Amino acid sequence: MRLGAELTDGDIVRAVLAGERERYAQLVERYRDRYARYAARMLGSADAAEDAVQDAFVRAFDQLAQCKEPDNFLGWFFLILRNRCFAERRRSRATAPLEAADSVAAADRTDGGAETAERRRALQLALLELTPDQREVFVLKHVEGLSYGQIAERLSTSVASLKMRMHRAYDRLRQELREHA
Amino acid sequence: MSDHDFHPLVMQLLDGDLTIADLPAELRAQGEEALRLLAAVDRRPVEVPGVVQRVMRALESRPAPRRPRWKRALEPREIRLRIRPWLLAPALAIAAALIVWIWPARLTAPPPLVTVRFVLVAPDAKAVSLAGTFNQWDARATPLVRAGANGVWTVSLTLPAGQHQYAFVVDGQRWVPDPGAPAVDDGFGRRNSVLTL
Incomplete structure (x- = not known):
């Protein structure tokens, strides 16, 4: 096993499974912010994103023995968080809508102009009108900066179907932004 | 195609496959609208520093994740032996007796x-x-x-x-x-x- 900071995800997963549960903190530390952004854009709320990331990490710990490829912990964890975000959206739709784009608006008050803040908020609200599948492909490509090929690999789907989903998302976003302009 | 649909070339602009200069003049306005949409994408990091502590606290009350017993049995493992000298002497004596008993020919002198x-x-x-x-x-x-x-x-x-x-x-x-x-x-x-x- 490698020492200190050189530990790979696979090393950490194997160590945790061998009983060193405190090492799991390294995985959480490593990926919490990266996935919080994904969750925040998917859920439209930084608070909801934080809860989702926390919940997903706890769930991943419980199921860690089922992680067939410890070296691909990242891809495996992403699917857990993704399911959590999709479930959260279904739940919040059924009860009360999330306070959309709250984190965006709060942050923009300090580091951006009012116009930029308004555009960001409008786009975040429009994103919440997409289907979860459409929103996800938009977030992974334009927020996380993944290529269609990378997204296809992560979601086990084809580039053609992702592009179709994305093009529908573009049209829907345009419609939403125009209606609320 | 409805009023809200982007032109396929503008879609390619949004996908990053074309630049605004690649669009014909009649699509430039639509292209600029598309670029404004992308400019509003919020790529700023979302920091959640408290998550580590809360996750680790939540794990304290949870059972350790373990592979099923049969999977663990098949995994390679490191075995550490602690040798106690006072136990080693009888073990060596037994081993020597077995060698003499099983391979007597090997202990005798080779034929001329x-x-x-x-x-x-x-x-x-x-x-x-x-x-x-x-x-x-x-x-x-x-x-x-x-x-x-x-x-x-x-x-x-x-x-x-x-x-x-x-x-x-x-x-x-x-x-x-x-x-x-x-x-x-x-x-x-x-x-x-x-x-x-």
Whole structure:
């Protein structure tokens, strides 16, 4: 096993499974912010994103023995968080809508102009009108900066179907932004 | 295509496959609208520093994740042995007794070596070799040398004392027992010569 900071995800997963549960903190530390952004854009709320990331990490710990490829912990964890975000959206739709784009608006008050803040908020609200599948492909490509090929690999789907989903998302976003302009 | 649908070329602009300069003039306005949409994408990091502590606190009350017992049994593992000298002495004594009991022959002195000269008279042969228990019956391992012009073939070998069986192989095909030594049936219709040293 490698020492200190050189530990790979696979090393950490194997160590945790061998009983060193405190090492799991390294995985959480490593990926919490990266996935919080994904969750925040998917859920439209930084608070909801934080809860989702926390919940997903706890769930991943419980199921860690089922992680067939410890070296691909990242891809495996992403699917857990993704399911959590999709479930959260279904739940919040059924009860009360999330306070959309709250984190965006709060942050923009300090580091951006009012116009930029308004555009960001409008786009975040429009994103919440997409289907979860459409929103996800938009977030992974334009927020996380993944290529269609990378997204296809992560979601086990084809580039053609992702592009179709994305093009529908573009049209829907345009419609939403125009209606609320 | 509805009023809200982007033109396919503008879609390519959004996908990053084209630039605004690639669009025809009539699509430039739509292209600029598309770029404004992308400019509003919020890529700023979302920091959640408290998550580590809360996750680890939540894990305190949870059982450790473990692979199923049968999977664990198949996994490679590191085994550490702690050797206690006072336990080692009886173990070594038992091991030594087993060695003496199982392999007594290995502990006895090796048999003495004896040099033997094998001779066959075969005036018409082009090649003669010797195959036997001492060379795993390999017909090419021990060639004989023709000594002079009278058809005498000869080779000298140093062999351990004991009994050996052998035969001459003439021209690589014909197996011939030694006419000057006793022979036994090899069980396959041939006769092997026997040499006792």
